[in-house]
Amino acid sequence: MLEVADIDTYYGLSHILFGISLRVERGEVVCLLGRNGAGKTTTMRSIMGLTPPRRGAIRFKGQPTAGVEPYKLARQGIAYVPDNRRIFAELTVGENLEIAARDANQKGEWNLARVFELFPVLQEKRSRKGGHLSGGEQKMLAIGRALMTNPDFILLDEPMEGLAPLLVRAIEDQILQLKAAGLTVLLAEQNINSALRVSNRGYVIDDGHIRYTASVQELWENQEVRNKYLLV
Numbered sequence: 178m179l180e181v182a183d184i185d186t187y188y189g190l191s192h193i194l195f196g197i198s199l200r201v202e203r204g205e206v207v208c209l210l211g212r213n214g215a216g217k218t219t220t221m222r223s224i225m226g227l228t229p230p231r232r233g234a235i236r237f238k239g240q241p242t243a244g245v246e247p248y249k250l251a252r253q254g255i256a257y258v259p260d261n262r263r264i265f266a267e268l269t270v271g272e273n274l275e276i277a278a279r280d281a282n283q284k285g286e287w288n289l290a291r292v293f294e295l296f297p298v299l300q301e302k303r304s305r306k307g308g309h310l311s312g313g314e315q316k317m318l319a320i321g322r323a324l325m326t327n328p329d330f331i332l333l334d335e336p337m338e339g340l341a342p343l344l345v346r347a348i349e350d351q352i353l354q355l356k357a358a359g360l361t362v363l364l365a366e367q368n369i370n371s372a373l374r375v376s377n378r379g380y381v382i383d384d385g386h387i388r389y390t391a392s393v394q395e396l397w398e399n400q401e402v403r404n405k406y407l408l409v
Contacts, residue, residue, distance in 0.1 A: 178203045178330055178361045179224065184233030186223045193219045194230065195385045201330070206352065206362040208372035210396075210407055211382040217365035218260060220382065221334045224363070225257045226250055237330070252279075256328035260335040260365075262319040266308030270299050273307050273318055277325040292321040295351055313344040320351070330361045337368040349375050369407050373397060381406050 179201040186194040194216050201207045211217050222228040224235055226247040235242045242250060251257075265273050274289060293300035296317045302310065307318060316336055323331055333352070337345045345368065352375045355362060366372035373379065379396045381389040383406045391399065 178205075178238060179363065180234075180236045181220075181224065182234045182236070184223055184230035184235065186219055186228055186230040188219075188228065193385050194223065196233070197223075197382070197385075197387055198233075199380050199387065199390070201361055201363050203361055204356070204359060205377045206356050206364060206375050208376040208379040209363065209365045209382055210367065210369060210372055210379055211365075212367055212407065215382045215406075216385040217367075217382060218334055219385075221257065221259075221332045221363070221365055224332060225255065227257075251326060251328075254329035255332065256323035256326050256330070257332045258316075258319045258323050258334060258336065260338060262315045264307040264310075264315055264318050264322065267306060269304050269306055270310070270318055271303045273322055274299075274325050277322045279326045287324040287327050289325075292324055295324070295354060296321050313340050313347075316340070316348065317351070324355075328360070330363070331355070333362060333364045335365060335367070337366060337371050345371055367407070369396075369403065 181197055181199045183196045183198050184194060185192065185196065197220055209217050209220060219228060223230050226242060226245060237253060237255060274292060298314055299317060299321055307315065310318060320336065336348050340348065349371055352362065364372055364376065373393050373396055376393055378392055380387050381402060388406055389402050
């Protein structure tokens with residue numbers, strides 16, 4: 178589904194990512210683990226074309242994405258849920274969802290009814306403005322809005338950040354439901370335990386470099402890697 182091959186990304190003169198490579202196969206949930214400032218968000222932005230890499234290649238469904246505008250990548254099936262959510266605060270929950278709707282012309286497409294089934298709280302607050310939701314509800318709305326584009330692949334950047342434990346478990350359950358529905362997910366997280374509970378494989382990023390890649394079981398068991406790169 179996605180191949181990132183040896184990319185280098187900059188913000189101005191600042192070199193942020195150094196030779197990042199990773200793969201996500203169709204139907205997988207793959208986590209990108211790292212502390213704050215490790216390069217997770219820049220990796221997501223690079224994939225989405227918001228901060229294009231200067232070197233290396235990114236391929237989505239086998240096709241190179243270099244020079245493709247983010248809105249065109251969205252039409253090709255990539256959805257991005259940023260860490261700051263970026264919902265429309267003055268629009269209602271229903272309007273936030275409806276504005277993103279895209280007809281997939283396929284069985285099992287995502288629509289309002291299906292998003293509300295995944296996130297019942299959004300149906301309860303359908304008429305409330307997005308800016309009046311709690312942080313956890315806004316994250317659910319951001320994921321729901323991404324689903325309304327009927328994507329094949331979702332980039333989730335820090336969906337558990339700042340949430341109470343009960344809401345974290347709710348987000349975990351919803352990611353597992355997306356996985357069961359056949360969606361492919363790249364999840365950037367610093368909440369190690371939550372990310373590993375929902376993922377098939379993981380990459381560890383630190384200071385703009387991929388330091389380690391392994392199965393979930395290996396990441397659970399490798400305390401040395403966890404201590405060195407993931408614990409604050």
